Amino acid sequence: MSVGHTGVTTEAVVTCGDEHEDCGIREVLDRIGDKWSVLVVVELAQGVRRFRQLQRAVPGISQRMLTLTVRRLERDGLISRTVHPTVPPQVEYELTTMGHSLTHLVKALADWSADHRDAIARARQEWDAVHPDSGIR
Amino acid sequence: MSVGHTGVTTEAVVTCGDEHEDCGIREVLDRIGDKWSVLVVVELAQGVRRFRQLQRAVPGISQRMLTLTVRRLERDGLISRTVHPTVPPQVEYELTTMGHSLTHLVKALADWSADHRDAIARARQEWDAVHPDSGIR
DNA sequence: CAGTATCCTTAATGATACTG
DNA sequence: CAGTATCATTAAGGATACTG
Numbered sequence: 685m686s687v688g689h690t691g692v693t694t695e696a697v698v699t700c701g702d703e704h705e706d707c708g709i710r711e712v713l714d715r716i717g718d719k720w721s722v723l724v725v726v727e728l729a730q731g732v733r734r735f736r737q738l739q740r741a742v743p744g745i746s747q748r749m750l751t752l753t754v755r756r757l758e759r760d761g762l763i764s765r766t767v768h769p770t771v772p773p774q775v776e777y778e779l780t781t782m783g784h785s786l787t788h789l790v791k792a793l794a795d796w797s798a799d800h801r802d803a804i805a806r807a808r809q810e811w812d813a814v815h816p817d818s819g820i821r
Numbered sequence: 822m823s824v825g826h827t828g829v830t831t832e833a834v835v836t837c838g839d840e841h842e843d844c845g846i847r848e849v850l851d852r853i854g855d856k857w858s859v860l861v862v863v864e865l866a867q868g869v870r871r872f873r874q875l876q877r878a879v880p881g882i883s884q885r886m887l888t889l890t891v892r893r894l895e896r897d898g899l900i901s902r903t904v905h906p907t908v909p910p911q912v913e914y915e916l917t918t919m920g921h922s923l924t925h926l927v928k929a930l931a932d933w934s935a936d937h938r939d940a941i942a943r944a945r946q947e948w949d950a951v952h953p954d955s956g957i958r
Numbered sequence: 959c960a961g962t963a964t965c966c967t968t969a970a971t972g973a974t975a976c977t978g
Numbered sequence: 979c980a981g982t983a984t985c986a987t988t989a990a991g992g993a994t995a996c997t998g
Contacts, residue, residue, distance in 0.1 A: 696928035698863050708938035709859060709931050717854025719971070722846060726835050735980050746972055751981065755957045761944025772979040773978085782940055789933045791833035794846050796926045801845035803919055807898025820892045856991070872960050883992055888961065909959040910998085962997075972987070978980095 715760060720745050720753045722790055725779070728763060729787045732778045762786060852897060857882050857890045859927055862916070865900060866924045869915045899923060 716722050720742065727733060727741040739750050754777055757763040762783035768774040779787070812821070853859050857879065864870060864878040876887050891914055894900045899920035905911040916924070949958070 696866070696924045698866060698924060698928045698931050708934040709927075711938065711941060712930060712934040713854055713859065717850055722850065729833070729835060747981075748973085748983095749971065752957070752971090755955075759945055759948040759952075759957055760941050761948075767980095770979095771978095773981085775980060782937060782944075785937070786933070787833045787835060789929060790846075791835045792926060792929050793849060794835050796923070797845040797849040800919055800922070801848065804848060804897050807919075808896055811896040811898075815896075818892075820889070820896055884961075885963095885993085886991065889991090904960095907959095908998095910961085912960060960998095962995100964995085965993085967992075968990085970987100970989070973985085975982105975984085977982075 715756065715762075716786075716790070716793075718753070720749055721757060722793075724750070724753050724757065725762070725783065725786060725790060728777060728779045728783070729790075732776050734777070735775050738777065757783070852893065852899075853923075853927070853930075855890070857886055858894060859930075861887070861890050861894065862899070862920065862923060862927060865914060865916045865920070866927075869913050872912050872914070875914065894920070 716725075723742045723745075724738060727738060733741065735750070735754075738754070739745060739747065742750070745753070754763065754765065758765050758777075761780055764778050764780050766776045766778070768776070853862075860879045860882075861875060864875060870878065872887070872891075875891070876882060876884065879887070882890070891900065891902065895902050895914075898917055901915050901917050903913045903915070905913070
């Protein structure tokens with residue numbers, strides 16, 4: 685991984701050595717790039733949550749997708765799942781240490797998004813005005 | 822957007838105020854979360870590139886997907902597209918200022934990935950060992 | 959060279975019903 | 979409550995052929 689600079693704007697040049705195997709970025713993007721993982725992580729950053737709590741906290745997520753999302757996050761070692769053998773059953777989800785460290789990345793993402801969402805919105809409007817019915821969008 | 826701390830691990834608590842509209846993270850994730858955008862951005866971080874150059878630099882991308890990817894990046898204002906009216910046609914792609922700033926985010930992503938890819942791989946192996954044929958993966 | 963246009967396959971997500 | 983199982987729907991991506 686090398687970092688360099690060019691011209692006017694400060695720039696982080698990211699290369700992956702010579703292997704074209706994405707330096708593992710893909711595995712991370714495949715997780716945080718899906719529709720729900722980030723939202724679940726953000727909610728768990730607030731503290732321990734039970735299954736139903738998570739579902740209520742993430743409006744729109746289906747039971748099925750919540751199950752899949754927490755399973756995958758658990759598999760990746762980002763969250764832990766604790767079953768309390770009570771009746772009715774009680775299952776608690778919590779960020780692991782690695783999961784917590786991921787919240788920094790999510791924050792960087794959120795900050796960049798907040799800083800540029802207006803510019804992006806304007807760029808899109810302009811582009812759409814110049815390229816009506818282009819199929820893109 | 823608020824940032825707080827808890828317990829053992831340093832943690833960035835990211836909230837979106839009260840609106841459940843993802844503070845615009847989704848728009849960014851929808852772009853960098855797709856299969857090719859990050860790879861194209863990383864290549865363009867090296868400098869100006871033509872269409873065919875990009876395709877060669879990003880192994881496995883189809884002509885169709887490269888077209889879609891650069892169109893969307895252009896629409897979002899992250900790259901610029903310059904057509905030189907020569908024959909054969911020559912089209913150059915380049916990061917915009919906003920595109921350059923995005924490379925910092927990509928670098929943060931790459932760094933986090935590099936730092937945790939082993940831990941993630943181990944977590945997956947363990948989970949897979951404990952949960953054979955679980956459907957997840 | 960730099961694309962479009964079509965068609966096809968697969969992966970992701972959603973809706974609904976049911977269970978320990 | 980915390981899921982699983984099944985089916986349906988959509989979106990993403992890929993293959994191939996063709997064009998200014």
